[in-house]
Amino acid sequence: MTLFASGTGRSSTGSLSPAGSSRQFFVWRAPNTAPRADAPLSEERSPMSDEVRVRFAPSPTGELHVGGARTALYNWLFAKNKGGKFILRVEDTDEKRSTDENLETILRSMKWLGLDWDEGPVLQSDRLDLYNDYVSLLMSSGNAYYCFAAQEDIEEQRKEALEADENWVYRGADRDLSADEVREKLDSEEQRTVRFKVPDEGTVTVKDLVQGDVAFECEHIEDFVLQRSDEKPTYHLSNVVDDIEMGITHVLRGADHLSNTPKQVLVYEALKAKLPEFAHLPLILGEDGKRLSKRHGATSVEHFRDKGYLPGAVINYLALLGWNPGDDREVFTAVELGNEFTLERVNQANPKFDLEKLSWLNGEYIKEVPAGELRPAVREALQVRGCWDEELDMERRDFFFALIELWQSRARTINELADNIAPFLTEAFAYEPDGLKEHVHGQDLLGLVEAFREALLQVDPWGQEELEATLREVAGGMEREAGDLIHATRIALVGKKSSPGIFEVLDLMGRDKSRSRLDRMIRYLRKLENAKTKRLEQIAQAASR
């Protein structure tokens, strides 16, 4: 086993072995010593030593939302671009907020998006012993200490300082307790945490591939908790330990972690571990420029799937939120994105999430994708609407394909597509009120529609050209505009005032169904007539009284 992975300097100890086994701590070279002075020569180096290893580390405290999905995507793209590995790690050390259900949803969302991982999912809750070993390491090297201060007391002090507008960070009073004092307090079973001993002065500079060099003064960094009183590690510890243990070379994450990074850098340094490269991604904001939250409605990946968005479109849109290829292209497959993605072209400013543009892009995908590929998603949407028939996958398969093709250029989501297709599959559709008002009411259509219904019997062969000729003939024969009949027929056939070309619709719907729907319209028109007559009678009666 190579202890020094040179190149990236990452460790490859046996630390992934089961907890409690003969784990050995990796001993790192001090940062400034010549990296390869005594290291194996290149031919002895592990062939994997230059390999890029990135991870997405969600916390299962909620669904996968667009921000998390974008972080996962950028990691995935970076790995693809560098020929590296994309690892999935689950940061579930906060057992109060983490749920299995959330984890399942996150995994499902990632699979749906096509963000496949090479390793994992690794659950931090399975590796608690590992973090505790690192706590011991940090304690014995004097970089961490038991803190017996009560949480409420610290909060009290913090609050007071804030009210007094003072710059205040917590510096543990128990930092320099003697071994005896510590033992005594430990024995008396007081609650304790383990905190990191932050240097009183000095500067930590985070070298960030997206944000540039960012300097933080130690005097602004408090003695943060590494291990909670329940002996569970905090994020600052488990995150760093795992990044070291898993040989993570590049940490790509949301910019909300930038301010936490100096703390983690301190831990790396205390551990004499090689730092990964950092890249903090700008945060996706809601359309109002505020942080994405429940107030912005559903922003989870699941939601977009349910609304009829295609994974490719979501990936494409998210990739463009904060990154661009440097030219005017906007439509990319995931593979193309992987080929082009570089951190140099990631923006620093926070973008706002724009549903309009996602919808446009989704529409582009729906338009371009072959009808066959849309089939499963459309079927699912039709099933939800209760108008799916297994025949559409069997003997009426061609009909179903034709329906999809007919509506493809008109829908921005699969749900819209299904809404449009539904009237072809079920009689349970209503006439759109606007359509009735504009094209049916007060149009004196009864005779016209009846004539057209009868004329349909003679159309032979049943085809668009013949249908158009027939319709125009009927309208012309009754000295009516063809448009009057077209509009009425459209409402009769699909219930809406807009649809694909009416002759395409008639053609696809077939003679019988077209005639029966015209029948329904005729019945409706008769009812209108009757109502009108009745009302006229009432008016006449009232007048003669």
Place this chain on the structure above:
RNA sequence: GGCCCCAUCGUCUAGUCAGGCCUAGGACACCGGCCUUUCACGCCGGCGACACGGGUUCGAAUCCCGUUGGGGCUACCA
């Protein structure tokens, strides 16, 4: 409050690192036209931005400072 980040059309962005090629380019949205007796697609056109103020320079969207605005962090959450 303190610390950190950011700032080009309503939105996503190109241009900023290496100042003149920018009377600032593209896309979404919006508006108009063409196509079509519908709607969409498609095509053509229009509207629309360098946050503000100082510097530096022959010259600034680009460099520097300040202001303003937005975001993040400031937990025994991640």
